[in-house]
Amino acid sequence: MRNATESLAPMIGQAAEPLPAPEEPGFGAFFDRFAGARVVLLGECSHGTAEFYRARAAITRRLIEAHGFTIVAVEADWPDAAAIDRQLRGRPPEPDGEAPFRRFPTWMWRNTDVAAFLGWLRGWNTGREPGAQAGFYGLDLYNLSASVEAVLRYLDRVDPEAAAVARERYGCLMPWMDEPQDYGRMALSRGYAPCEEGAVETLRDLLEKRRDYAGAGGESYLDAAASARLVKNAEEYYRLMYYGGARSWNLRDTHMFETLCALLEAKGPQSRAVVWAHNSHIGDASRTDMGRERGELNIGQLCRERFGQDAALIGFGTHTGTVACATDWDEPMQVKRVNPSRPDSYEWLAHESGLGRFLLDLREGRLPPALREALMEERLERFIGVIYRPETERWSHYSACTLPEQFDAYVWFDETTAVTPLPGPEEAGPEETFPTGL
DSSP states (O other): OHHHHHHHHHHHHHHSEEOOOTTSTTTGGGGGGGTTOSEEEEOOSOTTBHHHHHHHHHHHHHHHHHHOOOEEEEEEEHHHHHHHHHHHTTOOOOTTOOOSSOBSOGGGTSBHHHHHHHHHHHHHHTTSOGGGSOEEEEEEOOOHHHHHHHHHHHHHHHOHHHHHHHHHHHTTTGGGSSOHHHHHHHHHHHTSOTTHHHHHHHHHHHHHTHHHHGGGOHHHHHHHHHHHHHHHHHHHHHHHTTTOTTHHHHHHHHHHHHHHHHHHHHHOTTOOEEEEOOHHHHSOGGGBHHHHTTOOOOHHHHHHHHHGGGEEEEEEEEEEEEEEEBSSTTOOOEEEEEOOOOTTBHHHHHHHTTOSEEEEEOSBTTBOHHHHHHHTSOEEEEOOOSBOOGGGHHHHSEEEEOHHHHOSEEEEEEEEOBOOBOSSOOBOOOOSSTTTTO
16 A cells, blocks of 8 residues: 555646645636536535635635626525525515524534625625526525425415415424424334325425416525425435435435526526535545445436536545534534544545645546556545544545546645634534434
8 A cells, every 4th residue: 555655646746736725816717627517516525624615615706707607506404595595695584584504513504714705795796687696505405494484485475375285284294393303203103104295295286386476586486496395305304314224315415416406497508506515425426335335326426417527526635634523413513633544545645745735637638547547446535524533533434435436626635724613502403414414
């Protein structure tokens, strides 16, 4: 392994493109090569690292300003992101809507780097026509209660009779709003899905009445349809999570992919999106042991299958530093030291290249053939979510991957720092992605 590192690391150093700091004006221009894609997916190898957020913000700004991207879709719950999007695009807030990003892990989106990007995005949208504005959208499926409320608010406004029907259908889920995982336990113990039919029928009715509801505003309909889709998929997710295996993971990533496709369709054939999510969602799962051994798929894989070369998958990595995280679900945020990467990992090769920051274009024809062939040998890659346990890192945070097939490009920061959370209360959240927090 040492001989391989000694030969490969210098090759990486020669092929990689040194990057300026994300705060410097020229950073985003390095990613113009991906501007022709329909979807640019930007990863992170941990949920609590400032450099990853800043880099994604700089790349996204460039894609919006210079290349006309209008969708920023993130690994966050739809209702929370929708509340932010209303502020960013000058739309009035929903009456009685809950404050966004108050549930664990709040630091993932309530941090100073995200706040700075959203402040810029609001300024960008000011004075622009709605069709030229860039929106901020959540792809994830956990905030069940806010999604139910969003559907009912919309139907109360546009179709009170349909609202009454939806309330009756959703009534089955109401006892489980605060602790949706308890619904999953109940459904599993009884051996059936007592609330599935109502959630499915409400979504079906909304989709079938799209033209009838068009006069109430396209953005409002998009919000309601996405919320109804979330309720339908969350109901199934909380049942499947108790079976273990790949089923609940696959449902979640399929939901995120379907939500992304619905956004692209709603915004028209010329629309293009930037996606922010963890490397485990962004990198093609079929090129990792997630897919090869565990049968898991993800957004990156589904985007490649749907969009081909019009999907650009960009991963991010680091060697060491600090990270904002928790030791267990719903525990307080801590700043922990990240262990130096393992000698049998891709991160170690990147570290040994001697470059502090770089972009490595992994696509065939962009990387020297000898280096690409050598990197095709399967190695370990680190994945840190909102949970980080350095003492069990090899088993809880590393997976085997084939980097040049997993990503189209890899962005490296040798030493990184934890995000700075914004002040505010944190509410307990359901055990969604426990224990990995991905």
